Amino acid sequence: MEDGGNMNMDITIAAEPYNESLNLVIASGELPDLIGMPDYATGNKYGSQGALVNLLDHIKNMPNLQAWMDQFPDAARAALSHDGKMYVSPNIGIGETNRMLWLYRKDIFAEHDLEIPNNWDELHTVLQELKKIYPESYPLGFRNGTDKIRNFAANFGTDWNYYYDSKKDEWRYGPLEENYRVMLEYLNKFYQEGLIPQDFLSLDVAGWQELMSTNTSFITQDYISRIDMFNVANRKENEDYTLVNMPICHLQPVSLRRPTIRLFSTYATKRIFHCSKF
Numbered sequence: 001m002e003d004g005g006n007m008n009m010d011i012t013i014a015a016e017p018y019n020e021s022l023n024l025v026i027a028s029g030e031l032p033d034l035i036g037m038p039d040y041a042t043g044n045k046y047g048s049q050g051a052l053v054n055l056l057d058h059i060k061n062m063p064n065l066q067a068w069m070d071q072f073p074d075a076a077r078a079a080l081s082h083d084g085k086m087y088v089s090p091n092i093g094i095g096e097t098n099r100m101l102w103l104y105r106k107d108i109f110a111e112h113d114l115e116i117p118n119n120w121d122e123l124h125t126v127l128q129e130l131k132k133i134y135p136e137s138y139p140l141g142f143r144n145g146t147d148k149i150r151n152f153a154a155n156f157g158t159d160w161n162y163y164y165d166s167k168k169d170e171w172r173y174g175p176l177e178e179n180y181r182v183m184l185e186y187l188n189k190f191y192q193e194g195l196i197p198q199d200f201l202s203l204d205v206a207g208w209q210e211l212m213s214t215n216t217s218f219i220t221q222d223y224i225s226r227i228d229m230f231n232v233a234n235r236k237e238n239e240d241y242t243l244v245n246m247p248i249c250h251l252q253p254v255s256l257r258r259p260t261i262r263l264f265s266t267y268a269t270k271r272i273f274h275c276s277k278f
Helices: 020-029 040-048 055-061 065-072 075-079 106-111 118-133 145-154 179-190 205-213 226-232
Strands: 033-035 098-106 162-163 170-173 219-223 243-245 261-265
Touching: 020 033, 020 040, 065 075, 098 106, 098 205, 098 261, 118 179, 118 219, 145 219, 179 219, 205 226, 219 226, 226 243
Parallel strands: none
Antiparallel strands: 033 261, 098 219, 098 243, 162 170
């Protein structure tokens, strides 16, 4: 970075949940020169409050950004705030390798002759079977509270927020749709039957990793890279431990799947004139 970009970078990894860490950093007033934003709306909110710079004020010093905007004008416009400012650097394609998917313990399923579920009714059944075999378990484990609703909702042909329905050619709001209610009914049923952790709202990454590593949870939904992370670590104690991809459960065709993209913006300091040349 120093040789190619004429800079050194001191990177800090934020604690999860990320949005809470982000709020604390913004409130402190002690921001780094570059900071990650989970979406344009969040960046525009903090930018309008004066926490972030408007990149367009420095576009003369950012020839690469200008060239990118000329090449991808639609994506550039999508990054603008309501008053035409750009607090978050636009991008196309970032996050393609950061995909989430269903994962399951193949060794546990094989040991007990369990079938991979093809829909949420079958998912419910296999979770119940696992609960009978492992009474102290929570067969479906996931982290960061309700964050996974954004992923589960796609299985029901809806979304956790506003989304564009390409089949109906209209914008819709997921939480008002019938399928969203059906999804919540499943999750409520799972909770009432002890099929998901009773403290799922406060379950962090460390707690979730413990569940997945101690025969307490056997199905999860997370990044594809977690496969190697869990298999490598847990095979030191259990050579049969095998976490693999599970085909996505679905109830109906999904009209929209949006990858979660973490975007970046720049804090308003004098270093903007140095960093913007990179």
